[in-house]
Amino acid sequence: MSLIQHLAIAPVVIPALAAPFAVMVMRRKRTLGTAISLLSCAAMLIAALALLVQAGEGTIRTYALGNWPAPFGIVLVVDRLSAIMLTLAATVSLIALVHAVLTGADRKGWHFHPLFQFQMLGLNGAFLTGDLFNLFVFFEVLLIASYGLMLHGQGPARLKAGVQYVVVNIVGSSLFLIALGLLYALTGTLNMADMGLRVAALGPDDQGLLRVVALLLVSVFALKAAIAPLHLWLPRTYAVTTPAVAALFAIMTKVGVYSIIRVVPQIFGDGAGAAAWAPAPYLLPAAAITAIVGFAGVFVARSLSEQAAYAVIGSTGTLLIAVAGWQADTLTAAIYYLVHSTLAGAALFLVADVVARRRASFADTASAGPAFCQQQTVGLMFMAAAIAATGLPPLSGFIGKLLILESIVDTPGWQGAWGWAWGVILATTLIGVIGFARTGSAIFWKDIPPTDGAEPAVVSSADMVAPVITLALLAAWSIGAGAGTAYGAAAAGQILDSASAVRAVLGEP
Amino acid sequence: MTLEFLVASAIGVLVAGGIYMVLRGRTFQVVLGLTLFSYAVNLFLFASGRLTVNAPPILSETATAYTDPLPQALVLTAIVITFGMTAFAVVLALRSFLETGSDQVDGDDAPSTPAHAASGETTPGPRA
Numbered sequence: 001m002s003l004i005q006h007l008a009i010a011p012v013v014i015p016a017l018a019a020p021f022a023v024m025v026m027r028r029k030r031t032l033g034t035a036i037s038l039l040s041c042a043a044m045l046i047a048a049l050a051l052l053v054q055a056g057e058g059t060i061r062t063y064a065l066g067n068w069p070a071p072f073g074i075v076l077v078v079d080r081l082s083a084i085m086l087t088l089a090a091t092v093s094l095i096a097l098v099h100a101v102l103t104g105a106d107r108k109g110w111h112f113h114p115l116f117q118f119q120m121l122g123l124n125g126a127f128l129t130g131d132l133f134n135l136f137v138f139f140e141v142l143l144i145a146s147y148g149l150m151l152h153g154q155g156p157a158r159l160k161a162g163v164q165y166v167v168v169n170i171v172g173s174s175l176f177l178i179a180l181g182l183l184y185a186l187t188g189t190l191n192m193a194d195m196g197l198r199v200a201a202l203g204p205d206d207q208g209l210l211r212v213v214a215l216l217l218v219s220v221f222a223l224k225a226a227i228a229p230l231h232l233w234l235p236r237t238y239a240v241t242t243p244a245v246a247a248l249f250a251i252m253t254k255v256g257v258y259s260i261i262r263v264v265p266q267i268f269g270d271g272a273g274a275a276a277w278a279p280a281p282y283l284l285p286a287a288a289i290t291a292i293v294g295f296a297g298v299f300v301a302r303s304l305s306e307q308a309a310y311a312v313i314g315s316t317g318t319l320l321i322a323v324a325g326w327q328a329d330t331l332t333a334a335i336y337y338l339v340h341s342t343l344a345g346a347a348l349f350l351v352a353d354v355v356a357r358r359r360a361s362f363a364d365t366a367s368a369g370p371a372f373c374q375q376q377t378v379g380l381m382f383m384a385a386a387i388a389a390t391g392l393p394p395l396s397g398f399i400g401k402l403l404i405l406e407s408i409v410d411t412p413g414w415q416g417a418w419g420w421a422w423g424v425i426l427a428t429t430l431i432g433v434i435g436f437a438r439t440g441s442a443i444f445w446k447d448i449p450p451t452d453g454a455e456p457a458v459v460s461s462a463d464m465v466a467p468v469i470t471l472a473l474l475a476a477w478s479i480g481a482g483a484g485t486a487y488g489a490a491a492a493g494q495i496l497d498s499a500s501a502v503r504a505v506l507g508e509p
Numbered sequence: 510m511t512l513e514f515l516v517a518s519a520i521g522v523l524v525a526g527g528i529y530m531v532l533r534g535r536t537f538q539v540v541l542g543l544t545l546f547s548y549a550v551n552l553f554l555f556a557s558g559r560l561t562v563n564a565p566p567i568l569s570e571t572a573t574a575y576t577d578p579l580p581q582a583l584v585l586t587a588i589v590i591t592f593g594m595t596a597f598a599v600v601l602a603l604r605s606f607l608e609t610g611s612d613q614v615d616g617d618d619a620p621s622t623p624a625h626a627a628s629g630e631t632t633p634g635p636r637a
Contacts, residue, residue: 160615166594177553185556
């Protein structure tokens with residue numbers, strides 16, 4: 001086997017190697033640990049881009065771990081969607097890490113870099129694996145690393161939110177295991193492609209149980225994606241997390257969305273009898289409520305980071321409205337919007353941090369404070385991030401929402417529903433715009449005289465690098481919308497054609 | 510039939526107890542609830558390969574029937590993971606109590622409703 005054939009496992013191996021090395025050198029030479037972490041993220045990005053090009057050829061590549069053939073061994077599957085997610089994860093991680101290093105956020109605890117690498121290990125693994133139990137294991141890896149990262153920097157607020165976050169996720173993982181156990185009992189396999197075949201062959205007695213499994217599994221993913229009513233853990237957690245970490249967490253909710261997109265067509269697709277597309281009817285109302293709750297939160301949030309957390313929920317809702325259509329068009333729009341909303345969420349958290357670092361005790365609360373340095377530049381950055389998050393032109397959120405609106409009109413079976421979806425998307429956009437305008441005008445336009453002659457803190461502009469890169473990427477994503485949607489359309493075709501995945505994973509029948 | 514009934518009702522009782530405890534307000538009870546719940550899940554996973562008595566899980570020349578070995582491997586993984594997670598939850602709950610002076614899951618310092626005071630529960634103060 002040549003080295004290029006091992007490329008598929010690189011996104012998992014690179015952070016797995018980097019993390020222990022970072023642990024070892026951190027105590028002696030802090031800069032070396034930081035360098036390892038940065039290099040690892042850069043290497044992951046290169047590997048992900050190589051996989052993106054490779055997957056663009058259209059073949060689904062598999063990598064059998066330990067050379068055990070599927071369905072007996074665990075396989076990694078690289079198709080277009082996984083390649084997109086890997087590239088997105090590597091990009092966001094590099095941006096978040098650069099911001100953490102530049103602002104010194106990584107120096108608040110010893111284990112930031114190792115935990116960051118383990119987080120990436122879990123994320124990349126979850127995007128790659130073709131085995132449902134392995135997906136659970138990677139979920140746990142990314143979760144336990146996220147507990148550490150979420151608590152990074154400590155403080156009572158983080159600990160309070162941390163307890164809830166951990167408890168909610170442990171319960172979620174237990175439900176995941178129950179769903180897995182039921183699926184294994186029904187089908188006798190854990191390989192997703194094989195499961196899809198066996199589900200189609202189930203007798204009428206098992207159909208009821210299969211429906212239960214489908215709904216249970218999607219509920220677990222909905223918890224990870226923070227879909228209403230399972231979203232309550234997110235705002236508090238993300239709002240108190242170190243902003244650089246919160247920017248990385250912007251992709252963590254997308255793991256839930258990715259799992260829904262991956263599992264539902266593959267296992268509960270057309271061939272699944274009574275369970276075929278069982279979660280689909282519930283997904284649209286849940287998505288609409290999520291969008292409303294999210295943008296309503298944006299409207300009432302008291303600080304920029306809280307607003308960013310609610311914007312993440314709202315954009316997940318908008319995204320899932322498109323996913324719930326389960327057509328090639330709607331999934332294409334969903335994939336385009338998924339990339340956009342991850343970057344936009346990260347940008348919001350980073351801008352919130354830039355603001356908080358300049359306003360001393362006022363932090364990022366949505367209230368008037370004394371004038372601070374580089375107020376206009378930061379204000380422009382906030383405006384760009386808000387434009388991206390709400391979906392106004394010229395940034396990619398506008399194109400994404402337009403694609404979603406356009407695609408859901410022709411969705412079969414949605415004659416009555418698409419009007420509702422349009423109404424929700426357009427109304428939430430308006431609420432979001434007003435919400436961001438409210439906080440923006442309070443922070444950037446209203447100045448109160450500084451108390452007892454305190455000079456505004458002068459901060460170096462190095463912390464603006466990461467948000468500016470993110471905003472530039474958003475601009476690039478809107479310019480490259482043509483190429484992006486073409487790739488997304490091909491990815492959507494691959495997802496809906498579950499037979500091709502079966503051929504790739506299990507070999508020619 | 511009886512074996513299935515016993516295992517199923519044991520899982521059911523554990524799940525019921527676990528969910529009740531997880532929904533309580535204080536971290537210690539929640540952690541106990543998580544433990545009960547994870548026991549139930551582990552038993553459930555174990556049973557997902559069907560309950561077979563007196564059969565080996567690995568290839569043997571004398572055996573006529575086998576029990577499914579895969580759920581045992583899955584349960585082992587699940588036990589390790591839930592054990593680690595529970596240990597983390599315990600440490601976190603303890604740390605949160607020491608730092609915030611409250612062992613309520615929602616982080617509020619004192620239960621403000623009179624119903625709590627009437628039930629005889631005392632609120633621990635901060636241990637600085």
